[in-house]
Amino acid sequence: MNNEKLFEIASLFAFEGDVVSITPLGEGFINDTYVVTTAGDSPNYILQRKNHYVFPNVPAMMGNIVAVSEHIKRKVADPMRQALTVTLTRSGELCAEVDGNFWAACLFISGSKCYDRADSTKLARQGGAGIGRFQSLLADFDQPLHETIKGFHNIRHRFEQWDASVAADAAGRVAELAEEIEWIASRREKMLGFWSLVEDGTIPTRVTHNDTKISNILFDQTTDDVLCAIDLDTVMNSTSLNDFGDAIRSYTNTGAEDDRDLSRVSMNLDMFRAYAEGFLSERKSTMTASELEWLAFSGIYITYEQVLRFLMDYIDGDKYYKIAYPDHNLVRARAQYKLLQSMEEQYSQMQSIICNLS
Ligand code: GN1
Ligand code: MG
Numbered sequence: 001m002n003n004e005k006l007f008e009i010a011s012l013f014a015f016e017g018d019v020v021s022i023t024p025l026g027e028g029f030i031n032d033t034y035v036v037t038t039a040g041d042s043p044n045y046i047l048q049r050k051n052h053y054v055f056p057n058v059p060a061m062m063g064n065i066v067a068v069s070e071h072i073k074r075k076v077a078d079p080m081r082q083a084l085t086v087t088l089t090r091s092g093e094l095c096a097e098v099d100g101n102f103w104a105a106c107l108f109i110s111g112s113k114c115y116d117r118a119d120s121t122k123l124a125r126q127g128g129a130g131i132g133r134f135q136s137l138l139a140d141f142d143q144p145l146h147e148t149i150k151g152f153h154n155i156r157h158r159f160e161q162w163d164a165s166v167a168a169d170a171a172g173r174v175a176e177l178a179e180e181i182e183w184i185a186s187r188r189e190k191m192l193g194f195w196s197l198v199e200d201g202t203i204p205t206r207v208t209h210n211d212t213k214i215s216n217i218l219f220d221q222t223t224d225d226v227l228c229a230i231d232l233d234t235v236m237n238s239t240s241l242n243d244f245g246d247a248i249r250s251y252t253n254t255g256a257e258d259d260r261d262l263s264r265v266s267m268n269l270d271m272f273r274a275y276a277e278g279f280l281s282e283r284k285s286t287m288t289a290s291e292l293e294w295l296a297f298s299g300i301y302i303t304y305e306q307v308l309r310f311l312m313d314y315i316d317g318d319k320y321y322k323i324a325y326p327d328h329n330l331v332r333a334r335a336q337y338k339l340l341q342s343m344e345e346q347y348s349q350m351q352s353i354i355c356n357l358s
Helices: 003-010 058-073 121-137 155-168 174-186 188-199 240-251 269-286 289-316 328-345 347-357
Strands: 019-024 032-038 045-050 096-098 101-107 206-208 217-220 226-229 236-238
Touching (some): 003 019, 003 045, 003 096, 058 101, 121 206, 121 226, 121 240, 121 269, 155 188, 155 289, 174 188, 188 289, 206 240, 240 269, 240 328, 269 289, 289 328, 289 347
Antiparallel strands (some): 032 045, 045 101, 096 101, 206 236, 217 226
């Protein structure tokens, strides 16, 4: 995106001060993110092009983000730093549509930082407490939330998409994937068994973040305390276990999400314990027995779902995730599968850790 165009888009938003620079930030797989720097003492902002292939209704998604953030603001000591502040367009809209793309903005929280990787148990504990607190702050949120991505962590829905993708074979890749397709098939009933407990209400539905990797938490630059959860695009009603499971998938991995060297990929049990300690320190007293019973399994569930999603995108011809090279989604799927196997091997230890903490 050229700079002139970016300045033109920025001018649509009710930013304070003169915009002096707009620079890319981070490596999200979905949206394009920029930092907007303004002159003098005026605040800086985050400007994002929201991917509307992934998010079909960006205004409704922004409505979720505003509602949830307003709710959190009413409860925290420092609302401008412990919650997101969405910046409206000059005409008062939640987002701007430019050439068929949707743009949205929020305040850049000053004196904040984030981490790309959780490389210590201290960070894992803090991250767990951060997401646990996010869920606690929203426990009494009672407004309807738009389902931003239909069936996001609903494996029954994912299997419908999966079956259609495999049948369509849009990129002609199915024939070479017999082994990988069997990884998915062999665990299908087990995953549906877990999800049916969510569907029948045995496991309760709450307000959840749904994308809980470490880079989606802001820390204070000075104190290193957690400030708030960011990237609220996927805030929806689901089981709180998905937030735990997705974090376990990312925090505990000893390798990279897309590691070609599978010998580097495994689940680190100390990181699992630390994340669980942090999460349960905030949530234990309000969790049901069924949630605690399935907490450890949620890591396996979400990692399996991620194998399926990466593989499905590879089968579809790489339509969803940004890729850096042609078989990137396949490499991601294989690395996540290695992580899944490592979790399955350590499942009884994961279970006893949760049991001891709860
Ligand atoms: C996507 O773009 P990013 O990094 O926030 C995805 C997550 C995946 C993740 C895999 C809306 O998140 O669900 O777990 O990639 N977000 C969406 O790293 O699909
Ligand atoms: Mg995200």
